[in-house]
Amino acid sequence: MPTVQLLVNALALGAAYALVALGFVLVLNAAGAVNFAHGDMVMLGGVAAVAASTLLAAGGLRLPGIVLVPLVVIVSGLVGLVVAAVGFWPLRDRPPAAMFVATIALAAVFEQSATAFFGPEPRAAPAIWDGPPVIIGGIALGRQPLALILVAGLALAGVYALLERTQIGRSFRAVAQDREMARALGLRATRLIVGAFALAGGLAGLAGALLGHQFFVNAGQGPAYMLKAYIATAIGGWGSVPGALVGALLIALFEMLVSAALSAVWAQALLYLSLLAILLLRPQGLFGEAVGRRA
Amino acid sequence: MTTTLEIEGLTVAYGGAPVVDGVSLAVPAGSVVALLGANGAGKSSLMRAVMGLVPSTARRLAVDGRDLAGHPPERRADAGLGYVPEGRRVFAGLTVRENIEVAVDGAAGARAARVAEMLELFPDLAAKAGERAWRLSGGQQQMLAIARALARRPSVLLLDEPSLGLAPLIAAAVFARLRAVAESGVAVLLAEQNAARALAIADTAIVLAHGRVALVRPAAGLSADDEALAALLA
Numbered sequence: 001m002p003t004v005q006l007l008v009n010a011l012a013l014g015a016a017y018a019l020v021a022l023g024f025v026l027v028l029n030a031a032g033a034v035n036f037a038h039g040d041m042v043m044l045g046g047v048a049a050v051a052a053s054t055l056l057a058a059g060g061l062r063l064p065g066i067v068l069v070p071l072v073v074i075v076s077g078l079v080g081l082v083v084a085a086v087g088f089w090p091l092r093d094r095p096p097a098a099m100f101v102a103t104i105a106l107a108a109v110f111e112q113s114a115t116a117f118f119g120p121e122p123r124a125a126p127a128i129w130d131g132p133p134v135i136i137g138g139i140a141l142g143r144q145p146l147a148l149i150l151v152a153g154l155a156l157a158g159v160y161a162l163l164e165r166t167q168i169g170r171s172f173r174a175v176a177q178d179r180e181m182a183r184a185l186g187l188r189a190t191r192l193i194v195g196a197f198a199l200a201g202g203l204a205g206l207a208g209a210l211l212g213h214q215f216f217v218n219a220g221q222g223p224a225y226m227l228k229a230y231i232a233t234a235i236g237g238w239g240s241v242p243g244a245l246v247g248a249l250l251i252a253l254f255e256m257l258v259s260a261a262l263s264a265v266w267a268q269a270l271l272y273l274s275l276l277a278i279l280l281l282r283p284q285g286l287f288g289e290a291v292g293r294r295a
Numbered sequence: 296m297t298t299t300l301e302i303e304g305l306t307v308a309y310g311g312a313p314v315v316d317g318v319s320l321a322v323p324a325g326s327v328v329a330l331l332g333a334n335g336a337g338k339s340s341l342m343r344a345v346m347g348l349v350p351s352t353a354r355r356l357a358v359d360g361r362d363l364a365g366h367p368p369e370r371r372a373d374a375g376l377g378y379v380p381e382g383r384r385v386f387a388g389l390t391v392r393e394n395i396e397v398a399v400d401g402a403a404g405a406r407a408a409r410v411a412e413m414l415e416l417f418p419d420l421a422a423k424a425g426e427r428a429w430r431l432s433g434g435q436q437q438m439l440a441i442a443r444a445l446a447r448r449p450s451v452l453l454l455d456e457p458s459l460g461l462a463p464l465i466a467a468a469v470f471a472r473l474r475a476v477a478e479s480g481v482a483v484l485l486a487e488q489n490a491a492r493a494l495a496i497a498d499t500a501i502v503l504a505h506g507r508v509a510l511v512r513p514a515a516g517l518s519a520d521d522e523a524l525a526a527l528l529a
Contacts, residue, residue, distance in 0.1 A: 170389065170393050171397055173386070173388060173389060174397045177386045178386060180348055180368075181384045183348075183367070183369050183372075184346050184347075184368045184371075184378045187369065
């Protein structure tokens with residue numbers, strides 16, 4: 001039954017895009033500005049997964065991708081801290097456009113560094129769960145999409161629990177809503193914002209490692225992921241966390257269905273056309289504020 | 296009476312023009328000082344400067360004898376300053392309970408106990424504890440803003456226009472609560488447009504005009520109809 005397989009694949013892709021969009025919108029809310037290097041943080045996660053697997057294989061150790069996931073998340077979290085240290089911290093009292101421009105420069109640095117280190121050719125990240133398809137109810141489902149849904153779902157649930165059930169999460173949401181008032185209540189807003197960058201980096205890197213097996217990893221793919229996060233946030237409503245997650249799932253479903261019906265090229269072209277239509281017809285998206293109130 | 300908040304020579308300037316100009320005042324523990332003045336007299340700027348939210352200079356700005364001049368807002372909050380801003384500014388997407396808990400430090404049990412104390416103190420909020428703050432009425436949001444500030448056990452409470460936009464009955468309830476807060480030992484500095492209401496609960500009235508202290512009088516016996524006061528508030 002290809003339709004079920006198609007939907008499972010779309011859900012897997014949507015779950016990975018949701019990780020990308022969640023990190024994007026967390027930083028957008030915390031810092032009040034777009035981190036333009038977010039797509040390249042996804043790419044660097046894929047690079048970290050490929051590099052780790054290659055190095056270990058050279059040492060005679062062939063580990064499944066799932067074992068590398070914690071390492072990739074830690075490395076990517078550190079990348080998030082670098083973005084915070086360079087693109088946010090020195091500019092925290094400047095207008096949002098300053099961070100936007102600084103992170104454009106960082107994105108270029110990441111892309112060029114990855115090209116120099118990694119080369120321009122696409123490389124495959126290790127599979128999270130390798131092996132023949134799993135038969136469920138007579139339907140053959142790929143292990144990688146199932147693993148992707150599971151890992152991304154766990155990560156999303158973990159972030160949800162962090163935001164909704166812990167004092168750090170409450171503090172983060174307070175800072176995101178009114179940074180000045182949060183500071184007047186004694187909350188350490190800058191620390192929380194830097195933490196949001198680290199979390200966003202970890203989520204982006206995880207997405208890069210998960211997507212890197214099926215869609216490969218190459219140094220130039222950051223802007224495409226950045227656009228996906230941007231579109232998901234525009235669809236869901238600028239600044240809305242649930243909106244971004246729904247937006248990510250809708251993008252994945254759209255890409256899968258249009259790719260199956262027409263082609264992947266058409267899927268991308270029509271996706272960007274849809275973004276233009278959303279910006280024109282419903283700039284506030286499904287749940288949030290209009291795009292453009294924050295740079 | 297111990298003086299809890301001491302301000303000497305506080306100046307705030309926007310673009311080189313002073314909006315608060317060398318203001319000195321003191322708020323003793325357990326008292327309410329009403330800060331009155333016409334629109335644009337500098338009341339909100341003074342409050343924001345005391346909280347560290349706008350750049351300012353001062354010879355001295357101390358809470359419980361500890362000089363806080365130059366400190367960021369979070370350090371001032373730690374030192375005992377509580378702030379209820381104009382417009383309430385509750386965290387709309389957080390529940391009532393979360394709005395209070397987020398302001399409290401310490402372990403989960405201690406935070407929950409403090410939230411329970413605040414909900415007992417403000418029974419109107421207890422019934423709405425699980426609701427998002429944007430669903431509250433203006434009066435309830437004002438109570439929440441006060442409860443949130445009190446949850447940190449401040450020694451000084453700064454309130455900026457707490458009656459703004461409230462129906463008279465609701466405003467009266469808010470002000471009655473403020474008097475009770477002061478009587479519990481907190482020093483209350485109350486910036487308010489509604490002079491009659493502020494004077495009814497204040498011990499001292501300070502009137503600002505063009506950013507300077509124009510009048511300091513005991514509130515007892517001072518009426519909002521007083522000629523000198525009315526002229527300054529016009």
